[in-house]
Amino acid sequence: MRALFATPFLALLAFPSLADPLPSWNAGDSKVAIISFVEAVTDPASEDFVPVHDRIAVFDNDGNLWAEQPAYFQLLYAIDVLKQKAADDPSILGSDVLKAAAEGDMEGMMAGGVEGLVEVINVSHGGITPEDFKASAYDWLTTTPHPTTGMVFSDMTYQPMVELLRYLRDEDFTTYIVSGGGIDFIRAISEEAYGIPPWQVVGTEGNTSYSADSGTPTVMKDGGVSFVDDKEGKPVGIMRHIGQRPIFASGNSDGDFAMLEWTTAGDGPRFGLIVHHTDGEREFAYDREGHIGVLNRGLDEAGERGWTLVDMAQDWSRIWMGNQ
């Protein structure tokens, strides 16, 4: 009997170390740093051991889990919804900003600043239940082709990051999205795209109200913005939703700096990760300049702060979840 069981038993023991948890990550410093950290915090014999309860990892979304060029996907969605609504009722385009948005004139739309964007959001994201909004966003994300790659937007998540999320969860981390994007927009796809349920999404929030006056108890998205989950807002959003400091944070722009700074300033083992967009051929190359995903401070200080700077061109053997 011993001979019969010996082989599978040994194979079972050896299996975890044989399987590569991050197959789309090339061998190199980034991969070594991630795996060393995870092995240290999950090994009960390690002085860096962290109990399951405290294994909380937070991830920015735009430019970190999926692409954000030539503009945030949510903005492209808002413009498409606005166009569609204006086709039915042109009178909704009551300002220059809305007219510019409906014509896909990005510059004209951006000229309205934050107030202009809120106008666009109000008309495109307001007066709808979260359920209907999520159905609309899901439909758009899974059927609309991206303007330059031709892939549907939902295929433009990063395969290596999806592997990282799964690896962390396999090691009993809880993974959260903490995004400057709209919470309901991300929730529309987070479970399917990342395996992250709605209650583990933190994001920018709009005004919402409840009423049963119509006879059907309903929560409605009323437009406007009640909480901006960006920059210094990210640690605030984390404390509000999660209630404790994470031990692992990942982002790609200076909008994530406060989140990484606060996460890695805690006691015990900590991990900060920055995705650096270095791959102009397979993805988009950008950092210090532009209107989206600007990365200056993170690039300057990652080294001294001990954060891992991921070089997309070097570190990732594959970019997209979808097949191009």
Next chain:
Amino acid sequence: MRALFATPFLALLAFPSLADPLPSWNAGDSKVAIISFVEAVTDPASEDFVPVHDRIAVFDNDGNLWAEQPAYFQLLYAIDVLKQKAADDPSILGSDVLKAAAEGDMEGMMAGGVEGLVEVINVSHGGITPEDFKASAYDWLTTTPHPTTGMVFSDMTYQPMVELLRYLRDEDFTTYIVSGGGIDFIRAISEEAYGIPPWQVVGTEGNTSYSADSGTPTVMKDGGVSFVDDKEGKPVGIMRHIGQRPIFASGNSDGDFAMLEWTTAGDGPRFGLIVHHTDGEREFAYDREGHIGVLNRGLDEAGERGWTLVDMAQDWSRIWMGNQ
């Protein structure tokens, strides 16, 4: 060999139905209704089966999971903190409301209305990190005797409700607190008292900010109130934190009406539970009148809406978690 294994195997099979999941609930309609619901939604062969993902249960806290008389525990804590701060620095008592509060003069404090309460909250709950605040609240809750029962406050959770929370979790529900009380105050004790981690607490929120200017990256409670998780705010808070409608809701006052109404209006099997404070001997008897936990509409409409009205005196064989 068969004989050797037959008995333990059968015992194992029979065990779940032998064990009473709600030992502090007397036999009766309430207990039958709860167990029938849970068995129906967890039986894959039942037409009422609900997948684990959607088994979300929400519980009010004050008067539903622990007592709320003669005043909300958080208010009694705020007064104690105020007294202590005023002993060190009497100049902080800059208004009649604050003076009344520091003297424990409830009526004088209430005369200031909501604005007065916010003043008390600002002075007692502001200018402190959430971590320090939680440590202070935890210390107070676990050492301060209640004015009439003499038990420490943290012993005044309801044993039958703690059993219900555990039963639901054993059946793969996720249990949330959804309270008009302060989110950080509840988080100070929720894990120890109810087995509910901080990220499953929804509550009223204060203004919070992040800064690294001091050299130590810090999230601070700044005082003020940014979101009131009561009445129509409860469905809003649930959508914000959880992102989907629960299938089970439990409360005790008309502040929970909207939450129960919205929860039970969804498709498929739903459960609404109201804890009715009928036990003046072991707990406190109150419903339609008073300044706390007023229950009118819930009492009038529970029957027609199919909600289970729990009679504390009749349905519960034991009230407190702590030993009196």
